[in-house]
Amino acid sequence: MDLKDLYRDVIVDHNRSPRNFRQIEPPRHDAEGFNPLCGDKLHVYLRLKEGVIEDISFEGSGCAISVASASLMTEALKGKSEAEALTVFERMHGLLAGSDDNIGDLTELGKLAALGGVREYPTRVKCASLCWHTMKSALTGTGTATTE
């Protein structure tokens, strides 16, 4: 295993300069995510218009994997419908933690596929998945997400 499989250039880049790292003023949907294991805290904001994610952003602190994952997520989901966002959520779940047959076609995931290296690091899966759970909570209005 090479460290570069985990810390791919895309991830290092998005960690160094996270995209959409800001708040969205109300009206908005938002949720907080917390990983009690490492103290990572994320706040995900999104604005919906007619069932489409018009804007999505995040704030918080965390390791490179969690920051990059959140940054990549905001890029990937902007302009997606709610239903599409939940499909991507499922795909990411498969990519990060699912069985090998669950990964599916990586090209469809675009840049998000860069997070694929995380599946080889079971201790880091929660870092990558935190923002996705938080996004889902924001979308479905279920409040705080944790990785536990």
Place this chain on the structure above:
Amino acid sequence: MSASPLPQSTRPDFAALREDFPILHQQVHGKPLAYLDNAASSQRPRQVIDAVTYYEEHDHANIHRGVHTLSQRATDAFEGARKRIAGFINAASERETIFTRGTTEAINLVAQAYARPRLQPGDQVLITWMEHHSNIVPWQMVCEQTGAELVVAPIDERGQLRMDEFERLLGPRTRLVAAAHVSNALGTINPVAEMITLAHDRGVPVLLDGAQAVPHGSVDVQALGCDFYAFSGHKMYAPTGIGVLYGREALLEEMPPWQGGGDMIRMVRFDRTEYNDLPWKFEAGTPNISGVVGLGAAVDYLGAIGMDAIAAREQELLAYATERLLQMPGLRPIGTAEHKASLFSFVLDGVHPHDIGTIVDHDGIAVRTGHHCAMPVLDFFGIPATARASFALYNTEEEIDRLAESLLRAREVFA
């Protein structure tokens, strides 16, 4: 916890002692394992593993009950270990040495059996800002149960207890002080003798959390004069699931039992039960017998080397690590107390501790990253997590060099 330099003539051969630890002789990610996570749990020497195996293969039976030979042998092994463990911390008698699952359970025992019946609404339990969650939450629970108040003595920016504040907060309503002997997140060695004097002058008993102290220096509970002292086997080269509560006999006698069941009784009728004597009054149910055997072997092992020699060796490692790691650009040590045990907590500019943990693991190096079960400490320093290298008698300067080199690589990954 003394640590004067080691005279060459009496210096144990630590390189040879390292050979006693089978687990250290393996590769992780193709590199020799450098185990620097001893504050979380240390490894076991062959002598401890063998003692446990011998017990399992030859002597195991339930204790204190059968007349048969194995039961007698198991009881002898168990009570014999208790005697040696009591001696190791210089308890006045075995009656003051109660086996628990670990530090956590020992503190909960005191919270429920000592504090709970005594605390009145408005009474106070005084702890410090550097406590492990296991010396915070049991007190929060008992405060909730009784209407008492948890009071927290602050620390300074080096991670040292502010003694002026500690003294000020020891008030007329303080009923108990509970404090770490050594902090697991910062390494700070607290001035416990002085703290105990201040508390006792006001008639307040003191519990010390010795989880990080007992493995790293000689502890004499009578010389300290503390009222309760808690520690865990697995941080001092013994198995998991076994620990000790030392308590002054007079206090333990006054306390009601905590859990009820077998072994803690002398006679049971439906209308009346007579409790057993100390220490068994607090040991309901079949205990972790092989764990006690292992802990007994661990104190024999440590006693043969000498705790002062171990403390001195670990101070060498700490001094080396401190000097080596402080040269690293962008590294900020967390916890720079004047008196420190052998651990080094830090953050590195631009590299989150969690990423440090993964990157150094790739080089075969085990460090702990996260909040170290001491979230208030990290809040105090305004950081979510640290990386922590913590040393034991078997660690080497070379392992510290490897950590330093690996940290440079971590910075390169994110440069």
